[in-house]
Amino acid sequence: MKKILSVVIALLLMGTVCAATACSGGATLADPDDYEVGQVDVNIEATLDVACLNTTQEKELMQDLAKGFQAIYKNVKFRYTTLTDYEAGIAQEIVAGTQLDVIWVPDAYVTSLADEGLLYNLDKYIEETGFDTSLYDETMMALGKYKHGTVSDASQYFLPRDYSKIVTYINRDLVEKYAPDFDLDYYVENQDEWTWEAMLSLCAQLKSGMENETNKPYIIESMWQWMIQFYGMVESYGGTYLNPETGEVVLDDGFKQALESIKQLIDAGYTKYDSDLTELSRFHFGQAVLAFQSRPYLATAVMLDEEYGADCLEVLPFPAIGENPKVGTGTTGYGICTSTKNADLAWEFLRFMMSKEGQTILASSGKAIPSMNELREGENASWKQFEADYNYNREAFLYAPERDIVQSYYDMISSAKASQHEKALKNSIFENYWGGNMSIEDAIDHYKQAVM
Template structure:
């Protein structure tokens, strides 16, 4: 009887020990654990290091080892690591890949963790939370975000005697002013119709109440009348000689032409602030309005690997990365707009001469980029097919029909 009781107690103690270690198995004897943090932007290394230092003031027993990988190799490395069970415990994620990684059970849903710890998801723009929500579960805590602004060259406007653009502008006004700013003798185009989606035609499609991918990700909307109308308007600037051609913008990036005073107006993101603020002639305002006011939004989030051996430590770190304290560190650098509501003032102060408030305000009427499982593949189809319409080889309607067919094929396999 005593022998049986001893065996029973031994098993119970073993279970308790295992349960006690399950939060952070592989912890060292002194209770310290090490987690890895994967990201891709070398310009943010100093901010990451400062945040880790602040984190360790509260959690000295959790060591964070950083893994910096250039964006070009980042997701390829993650796929290899996922197959081998060697993912970073915490890592950056973007909207183009979150669906794929969530459905593949590569990353952890954090909705329940947030609820258990009373971690509020209301501290971030709803559109960003929606971007990282898959089948009703949130998988990432927003880190930063990008909306799109309407950039313009004050010098070109002044020389043409035209008031600067403002919130009263609509599509008609944009076309009218583009015609007046275009000066072939000086080699100046009024507007740049880039073949970019986030900082280009997506905004016009949504402003015209068109659709890119249907809600639920079941079908493409490129051949809808509203979408085609938006794409025809956007490419009309090229056809009418008011924008550089696709070939010209391939040879010299539109951003370079804009910075050098060859383009009067264009859409671009806040990631260009460090570059554009070097030219005192440049500024930014709200996008001209279509049927409705809409703008694309994207942002990065921090996610947790599903196979992490340190779930508790990883979650503590992700919470800190999503805190106001961490957001303020990023804001000071001026490189990104922190996602935590109310922490963007420091970012705006990094370029006080620019009207950066428009990027913050735009979050209120923003629409997240499509985030179906095959977003990356769909984006490639967009470039391959739409460039034929941008160059005038086929009509916008033909390109829209071809693109819709290809995208629907991709979506049907998900």
């Protein structure tokens, strides 16, 4: 069976349902379940079209993997579609007729993208090629399943390339300069005591120490609108964004506490809210003391050590909030788009990405922690050897796995509705409340009107 996708996605993005059989134009989609697994000739001449997030780290990682793949498939070329507003952009690309083979799948969108027929069900590929899912982190593998594996016999729609949680990047030199009495080493040795309150204490000392500076660095640089980061804070306060059973809006007291905690940082002058910030731009140039980001940023953050010396960069976990702290955790997952004409070749690339060779490329780059258990675990794991001469705390990247929280809040709604929610959060709540334009209650009311 074939589906034709064009106006359907455009209308879905506006919240309107259109029967696929009634639409024309756009990309032709294969049935995600009805396919035969074929063999791929290593001498095949083809181009793989890859869609990924438009960040420096992600583009470099995919290019590194492509080079490794091309050592085997020498006549395969790669073409990249990079998107900043990815969730809406991927649908628009397909509407425009862009043929995509391998696509990045945001953790929170796997179910909705599968429901809309944009992703191959990988179960048949996994079974017939003997791909062993047990070799990889179980939680990350579940993220690639329908409804994140919470339903019985859930199918696999993407493979998890890596394991990544949000951590605190710290410029030691700036801490010593502006908060000389703060004992950073104590928190490296006692990571469980690096709490939101401890961070606030450091921020207050830093602000006092910068009082007479003309060109002050930021105290905290962060992409506050980054949903997985904010979601971890909401969960730490015991809050709820959307009802996990129905997808209905909740936005309870815990949700408001998370909003208020960030607003307090902004009002205190510890950070700024920049709605356009999609990549950190100051920390690695020594223009911010603290930054919140995940593992892929490390390869950029080490610019500090290259500029200021091997002891400048430090890493701690995300500050613990409350008695049951949570931290946004996830993976970079890739699946096969049903617009592909090279499904078997796309699968071979995914298999290479997940192979020991592919996972080693990721680990050696410093930008990712492999999802393969063998390469992720152990004192001498290769990812820990990245910039081995530098003395940053490597344990922070895996610290306290019981705190890990993954994106499951969009499992009950379509990707179009999820995109609508996310835009409304950023435009109605984050922009208005953190930007100082509305009270928290007015901003939430504005959001609710936007998603009705």
